[in-house]
């Protein structure tokens with residue numbers, strides 16, 4: 493049976509284990525650098541990093557923080573798993589999804605959309621047609637992107653946020669929970685409200 497490693501024993505990893513099992517695959521190694529975590533929902537956790545051990549299988553970086561996923565991928569040259577898609581998600585055959593990206597239960601990814609690597613399309617999120625999502629993006633549960641939306645690297649769209657068509661979100665920006673984004677937003681900002689406006693830059 494095909495095995496998939498997890499890098500990070502987090503709450504996010506619990507949902508990914510469900511997706512692995514629902515696809516009929518099995519969990520391989522679970523790695524976490526916190527040596528206090530010896531087991532994770534009944535499974536053994538390895539805390540001493542070994543590239544040889546991890547490279548036996550492909551891996552999903554199961555950490556919710558976008559910058560941490562990027563740091564781990566770039567520093568450790570993780571051998572990424574193909575996109576991991578929950579069977580209840582609807583993903584167009586005319587979309588392109590990068591390695592290490594996870595598509596959670598009931599998410600929708602429509603035709604013409606291109607999603608980079610190590611992204612999270614969380615439960616019930618909708619990514620409409622012809623969107624472009626760069627690497628390390630996280631679309632939170634129930635967020636909705638209309639057609640032709642562009643999301644820069646590492647941006648985080650908060651839970652229940654709505655982004656209207658053809659809007660651009662700059663890299664590493666954070667869109668607050670429940671925001672309505674009606675105009676493009678710059679890089680490295682946190683934007684909240686209806687309509688969404690930047691409240692700070694980082």
Ligand SMILES: CC(=O)SCCNC(=O)CCNC(=O)[C@H](O)C(C)(C)COP(=O)(O)OP(=O)(O)OC[C@H]1O[C@@H](n2cnc3c(N)ncnc32)[C@H](O)[C@@H]1OP(=O)(O)O
Pocket residue numbers: 614632633649650651666667668669670671682683684685691
């Ligand atoms: C499966 C999962 O769990 S996936 C994860 C899903 N989680 C999310 O989507 C969380 C999204 N995060 C948020 O909405 C956060 O509140 C953020 C990122 C927008 C802001 O967080 P912080 O940077 O810590 O800012 P902070 O909490 O200090 O808030 C700053 C101000 O913005 C306001 N604010 C914060 N979030 C929001 C929001 N979503 N909508 C409107 N106003 C908001 C605060 O009330 C505060 O206002 P004040 O200065 O008048 O008191």
